Amino acid sequence: MSTFAGDEAATLPTTYTPADVEGELYERWVERGYFTADAKSDKPPFTIVIPPPNVTGSLHLGHAFEHTLIDALVRRKRMQGYEALWQPGMDHAGIATQNVVERELAKEGKSRHDLGREAFVERVWKWKAESGGQISGQMRRLGDGVDWSRERFTMDEGLSQAVQTIFKKLFDDELIYRAERIINWCPRCLTAISDIEVEYQDDDGELVSIRYGEGDNAIVVATTRAETMLGDTAVAVHPDDERYRHLVGTEIELPLTGRRIPVVADAHVDPEFGTGAVKVTPAHDPNDFEIGQRHDLPSIAVMDERAVITVHGPFLGLDRLEARSAIVAALRAEGRIVAEKRPYVHSVGHCSRCKTTIEPRLSMQWWVKVGPLAQAAGDAVRDGRVKIHPQEMEKRYFDWVDNLHDWCISRQLWWGHRIPVWYGPGGEVVCVGPDEQPPTGEGWHQDSDVLDTWFSSGLWPFSTLGWPEQTESLAKFYPNSVLVTGYDILFFWVARMMMFGLYAMDGTPPFHTIALHGMVRDQNGKKMSKSFGNVVNPLDWMDKYGSDALRFTLARGANPGVDVPIGEDWVQAARNFANKIWNATRFALMNGATVEGPLPAPEELTPADRWILSRLNSTVAEVDGLYEDYQFSKLSEALYHFAWDEVFDWYVELSKTTLAKGGPQADAARRVLGEVLDVTLRLLHPIVPFVTETLWTTLTGAESLVIADWPKDGGYRDAEAEAEIATLQQVVTEVRRFAVSQGLKPGQRVPARLELDGTVLAVHEDAIRSLLKLTVPEEGFAATASLPVAGATVSLDLSGTIDVAAERKRLAKDLAAAEKEKAQTTAKLGNEAFLAKAPDEVVAKIKARQEAAEVDIARITAQLAALPQG
Structure with missing residues (x-):
């Protein structure tokens, strides 16, 4: 047994309070460098970029949703031994940011023209330093495992150099031009x-x-x-x-x-x-x-x-x-x-x-000739270099890139990357690269427009890694492994990155996979909007229920490419799940659960031990497959039901009987319980990192789950034990259902006789009695109800607790339904014309229904016969 397990359990509070651990844990992770990616590492790279939020923005549910999915992927890959880089940063958001600062000036009775261009841009930088980027702190609240040492901004000096470099390259290749055409003009944003x-x-x-x-x-x-x-x-x-x-x-x-x-x-x-x-x-x-x-x-x-x-x-x-x-x-x-x-x-x-x-307005603007760029972006998906997930989203992508019009990239703003073109007194036009000196002299002036924000964010996967310089980071972490983003910016951002990545990086696409998710909506499926009054600040829910609860709720709703409805009651349910994890682990620690030493041999284990280890390995395999397919909802469901239903509700309860008996089997159960909790907490960690970190480090005494190994399917399967425990579950579930139908109070003890001889249940009598709160019958026991289940019979003395008339009525209704099902299936199977035309699999299903109906009739008839007369 672990020497610290019981003592360590005592250090855990009786209830889990997220606010007491989340902030401190996150800062510890950052300080220890767990999220910092090393370009010199010999580990295989896993790279993913954050869709850069606007510097004007704050964390909304859409951000929280997307960040949860990305963080889960990154945390898992880090645990699998990858050199994982989650690249953070923000977008300068040209129009939005300029509007914010102009509104501030308006309060002073001024306009940007009163300041002049240079002073206005300085004012925007000042605003950015003082008020911009509040989303960074909110990302920490959520638990985002980003490499803060690499945080970038689309107006950084390095990214500005990348913008100027690619503009010059496109200009020289005659893929950027200036022309007078009809554009979409905003009379408000000008x-x-x-x-x-x-x-x-x-x-x-x-x-x-x-x-x-x-x-x-x-x-x-x-x-x-x-x-x-x-x-x-x-x-x-x-x-x-x-x-x-x-x-x-x-x-x-x-x-x-x-x-x-x-x-x-x-x-x-x-x-x-x-x-x-x-x-x-x-x-x-x-x-x-x-x-x-x-x-x-x-x-x-x-x-x-x-x-x-x-x-x-x-x-x-x-x-x-x-x-x-x-x-x-x-x-x-x-x-x-x-x-x-x-x-x-x-x-x-x-x-x-x-x-x-x-x-619509005729205007002289700068344009990108997108034809060859869009063709390359389409070909990269068609030839399989880039996968779009879910695959049905490919049509949307092709509909867009195959029908792109030339892209107007100039904006009549002062905040942004200024177009690097100078005009001379004689009509000269000179495009200047980042290492070139602009022309000087009388009459020369720079174009006054700036570039569309999407121009610079389109370079994000490689500009953030140091391009155009051939840095170690660029060599290590480009291309990105996967892009996780909403289908709503498939055209705004994804297509731009595809075009620029292929163009700038010698035909290498910016990512291998594009994993598209839907939009977060309210619990009624309605779009969240201030005008609808249904916008939720995720910080409110994190304050109330904890970050893990919000993360699990969002992941649980994330089906690929499908919108996600979310309501507060779902976050509350996820909080209850976190509490269940806490309480079950605390119980296990108090009862000596340990991770020390090897697992006992199967022959030294109880059927319950073998069953849960079999299910544990199957769950690892299932979760791995779902992660690789970006099925966050399904893997969250799998983890939820395995942890709550199988580990906490069944195995922990079954282990109580074994632990109470003591001896070698109790020691084996403690080791198995420790193993199951160890692996379950590892599996849950990418989605609910805070509660799992607290519990796992207490259970194992190890440094951190963030850098722990991801579980592997050891291949252990025990079909016999799984069938045996399934039979036990069937008996317990059926008796519990019967007890509920009779109005028995939860935990009410009832005398019962168990006839288990000749079944696999014979060795489980103590467990069955414990789970069902059944006492050993005393002398003079007289059964008032008898339930034949799975070859066994459970006889109960419900005198004084059972409504015989109500039970007879319920069983009669069930019997009528079973007899109707048997009559219908028998009629179909007796119809020669039907049998001649129906496929074999259809006939087989009807036969199975007929057999199930016959079993139900026998069971219900026996239950009716066992009821007291009168």
Whole structure:
């Protein structure tokens, strides 16, 4: 027996209080360097990056969910002997961060223009140092095993060098260019945003049909954005539309402007939609821009960057929405409105940052030519170099990368990586690399735009390891082993990393596997939103129930690629599980559970000992397989049911009988109990690290579970012991069910006679009596109920405790159901036509149902016969 087990149990409080251990344990792990990855190590690498949270952010349930899954993977791999690196860091979040600081300035009555660019950027850095990155402390609360010594920020000097290097490389390879095109413009943030940063939602608007021209030469067009008609430069119809063929090539008058515009024929127009004619505004609509390019039409911008009308006339200076109403009123006054439909529900794009309605706008911007990059990103998945999990998500990925448009990467902000391009007085354009001096002299100036935040975060898997320098860390830890992220940023971030990783790293993809998870929702499956009032601060639940409880709840709900509903009662249930682990381990320690010495030989063990060791090895194998398949929900369920149901509810209870008898078998049980708890705590540790660390170090006296070995399936299986204990469980469960049906109180002792001879249960009488609280019958014992189960008979004296009439009624109902099942299956098996057509496996299942019904009938009939008469 361990010399410390019983004494150590006494050092554990009777109840587990997470707040007493979590903070101290985490800081100990960090101080001892358990999470620090060594690039010089000869261990095989396991690398995973944190999807960098915004520097403006705080820990929400989505972060907690994702971090729990990543941490579980990393902790397990570290225990398996890998040199595990979980790379932490934050994103500078261009638009979001600039907005935060501008709001702070507004409180002082200032704007960024009052400070100037350089002073404003200094102000943002100051804000970042003082207020940014609060999420780091929250990650510690959750238990994130990241390598804090490697923490990076997308505006760090090293990462900035990586950004400049890849921009220069793409520019020199003619994969970056500058062009005037239609972009998504946010009039609130005053910057371009990419297609994937536009959120579409159904808005109530109005559809107005307007007559252009007069008489036989009139054409009716419909629009939801009447204000853009000021910039119309054509009306387009389909080339084969007979209704308008006579007008193609002519000009008609554009109402309210005095301008005349051509009628053009373009195959883009759908002749079946509406009137079959569309207004063409090349400067304010992406499709119209393409039509304009094909027909050499001018582009007339009618709004400035704040969506205010700039065309001289009665609408000058009006906001776009004000202008819309005024223009419709003016058209109505001229009799130009043919029809109006309101409300007209249609899909409208909004800025994902501030929710302002997006304005398509013709603008000179920088672009990435994504064709060859996207092709490479698609090929890496198609040829198997990168696996997407779950596999059904591959279609989403291909739908995106196979249909990518060129990426607008310039943003009209001051906070971010400034585009490394200088313009000369003579129209020169020079792209400057990180080791090159920018041109100087009169008239030279740098481009004022910064790069899209996703440009720098797309370099994250290799820029954080020192690229473009060929560092030891880059050689050791690139490519990443797996990327764990939400399916919602498959396009924002994952596709960008794939394109840049393959391009910069000579065709080596940034990760071997992309493991996609769903979104966290409330317990009713509803999206969490401040407007819905269902947003949960995970810190509140961690304060109330402990970090382990939150982590286990999140892991237990994590089916690959599927959204995760979560409610407080589930976190409470997980807290109860942590308490169960605590109490069971404390009991075992108090009763001498030990990890010292080898396990006894199977012949020295009881059937219960052999059963739990068999189940233990099977569980190790099952959990390993589920981890490799990223089935966090299933492995959490497997661990929960093994730990609670099999170890705590059955084995610990069965071992009490053995321990009470003393002797060699009791010593063997103590060793087996220690082994089972040792391995179970190791298996649970990646998901619930705090409670398991506290208990395991107490049980074993070893340094830390973080650096302990991961359990291995020793191959031990004992089918005979598993069948024997399954029979015992069947008897106990059936008697317990009967007792509940009779209204017996939990723990109520009942005299009983056990007829176990001739069954495998004969050696388990003491255990059965202990589990069922059955006392040995005294002289004059008279059974009032008898239950035949698994070849044994349990006779109970329930006089004074049993409602005979209620029990007879219950059994009669069960008997009727069993007889109905037998009649139905017998009828099917007696139907020759059915048997001739039914597959063999179907017939076999019906025969099995018939046999089960016959067994139930015999059992229930015997129980009815055993009931007292009257």
